[in-house]
Amino acid sequence: MIAFVLFSIRRAWQGFWRNALMSMAATLTMVLMLTLLAGFFVLQNVLLASLSFVEQKVEVVAYVENTATQEQVDALVAKVGAMPEVSSVEFISRDQALANFRQQLAAQGRTDLTAALDQNPLYASINVRLHDPSQLTTVVSAIRDEPIVRSVINIQALVDRVLTFTGIVRTAGIAILGLVGLIVLFIIVNTIRLAVVARAEEIEIMRLVGASDAFIRWPFVFEGALVGLFGALITLGMLLLVADPLSQAMVNFFNVLPIELGSVGRDTAVLVLGTGVGVGVLGAWVSVRTYLIR
Amino acid sequence: MTSPESASSSLFGRLTGRPRVTRTSRDVVVLHDVSKLYPNGRLALRDVDLVVPEGDFVFLVGPSGAGKSTLMRLLIRDELATRGHVVVDGDDLAQLRRRAVPRVRRKIGIVFQDFKLLPRKSVWENVAFALEVTGTPRARIKPAVDRVLALVGLTGQAGQIPTQLSGGEQQRTAIARALVHDPRIIIADEPTGNLDPVISWELIQLLLRINEMGVTILMATHDAEVVTALRKRVVALEEGRIIRDELGAAYHRED
Numbered sequence: 236m237i238a239f240v241l242f243s244i245r246r247a248w249q250g251f252w253r254n255a256l257m258s259m260a261a262t263l264t265m266v267l268m269l270t271l272l273a274g275f276f277v278l279q280n281v282l283l284a285s286l287s288f289v290e291q292k293v294e295v296v297a298y299v300e301n302t303a304t305q306e307q308v309d310a311l312v313a314k315v316g317a318m319p320e321v322s323s324v325e326f327i328s329r330d331q332a333l334a335n336f337r338q339q340l341a342a343q344g345r346t347d348l349t350a351a352l353d354q355n356p357l358y359a360s361i362n363v364r365l366h367d368p369s370q371l372t373t374v375v376s377a378i379r380d381e382p383i384v385r386s387v388i389n390i391q392a393l394v395d396r397v398l399t400f401t402g403i404v405r406t407a408g409i410a411i412l413g414l415v416g417l418i419v420l421f422i423i424v425n426t427i428r429l430a431v432v433a434r435a436e437e438i439e440i441m442r443l444v445g446a447s448d449a450f451i452r453w454p455f456v457f458e459g460a461l462v463g464l465f466g467a468l469i470t471l472g473m474l475l476l477v478a479d480p481l482s483q484a485m486v487n488f489f490n491v492l493p494i495e496l497g498s499v500g501r502d503t504a505v506l507v508l509g510t511g512v513g514v515g516v517l518g519a520w521v522s523v524r525t526y527l528i529r
Numbered sequence: 530m531t532s533p534e535s536a537s538s539s540l541f542g543r544l545t546g547r548p549r550v551t552r553t554s555r556d557v558v559v560l561h562d563v564s565k566l567y568p569n570g571r572l573a574l575r576d577v578d579l580v581v582p583e584g585d586f587v588f589l590v591g592p593s594g595a596g597k598s599t600l601m602r603l604l605i606r607d608e609l610a611t612r613g614h615v616v617v618d619g620d621d622l623a624q625l626r627r628r629a630v631p632r633v634r635r636k637i638g639i640v641f642q643d644f645k646l647l648p649r650k651s652v653w654e655n656v657a658f659a660l661e662v663t664g665t666p667r668a669r670i671k672p673a674v675d676r677v678l679a680l681v682g683l684t685g686q687a688g689q690i691p692t693q694l695s696g697g698e699q700q701r702t703a704i705a706r707a708l709v710h711d712p713r714i715i716i717a718d719e720p721t722g723n724l725d726p727v728i729s730w731e732l733i734q735l736l737l738r739i740n741e742m743g744v745t746i747l748m749a750t751h752d753a754e755v756v757t758a759l760r761k762r763v764v765a766l767e768e769g770r771i772i773r774d775e776l777g778a779a780y781h782r783e784d
Contacts, residue, residue, distance in 0.1 A: 445659075445663055445710065450664060
């Protein structure tokens, strides 16, 4: 058994180098296709991160009665903060609200007329951020019933529109990634088939001298895996080179820093290696099958 | 149904229950009532009966398309007979399990008109290839390859690649490869078709020598001069039928 595996690997290695031109062509195709796949995968992840960034922007603003005491407010903040749907709660006092408003006016270059007011017309508020904006209704109805809450800004329609949009974009992203995956699969399998067909005579001779199916198949399967492995490693090397400048450019371009791309590098590596080796093996398997004993 | 005689004397009788074929020694090839219809509708063999005892030297003659190649492909179970029995060294090929096919193929060495050598491998590697891909331990490969290369007289050319060899040398390499498994039968499909007459004769001499060692030889050929000169058994095919099966015969009918 071990001898057979060693034999197959040795033959695969020989086969790869003795048909260097065909192997290089297959590996190159593999690199191009895996780069394409990895590119779309990373894009998909950036897209998903951007979408959840947009969704995180959804904020429930509840105005608090002026009569509410500090203890009541603290109790409310603690209670809302404890809700499982809520990611963060922030209390904005009346003074702070006025300060923010003045800042905005100044930033927009408008005349500040608030100084003419004899008192602060703004209410204090709690600003609530959600893990998942689709949970809006639950949170809003819970907050609305609080005695010290004066009113909750109704953003249901806006949130619904955002969710519809992100939903469509997500589905489209997955569909495109799936399509690219299929294209990559077919092109790689076809390339490996060409490499196998180019050696039809070798397989024919093996058959005629009485080689068993396993002895014909496995060296080619290992060779397919080898092409996949080389292709994947070259692709990952290239991606590693461009990863840093590219992500820097992306951050500068979008100007949205909080996008979480931490695990994408690892996921891409797994995807590229898995697809490369997996499709290499699959391609070799189906291509050789044509030549086995009928 | 089965008579005692068939049960004891004839392998073929045992398989078919019909004691029709009488025989004296072991038969390595038995075809009984074999027909082959290809999926495209061509009837390549019709009701072929052929018994080849061990150690025989048989010429298979006939025009192109007469069924010679089909007959050979049936023997190595590259194709299955549509009807009838094909028995090689005791194995009915129709009943052979897929896994057992390689074992039967190793009893048969095949030689083609176009040699079918691997162009990037040396003579030695081409012969060793047949053993490697059938899982022979490396320690047994070297002596076996050296032995058959000596037998066909190519020890000196062992390191050369096929393109550096003459046609005759290439065909001798192919014969060495066919022999390296110690086959019971050598099937040669027009082995001299690409060779000039002098080289052809050398090759025939080699096949005769191998035949004298006890290997049964089945050779399809158009070479009338060789067939007529050797006076061996001649089986003539035409349109898928055996029209003549004579011992010590010539290429053409001599009535």
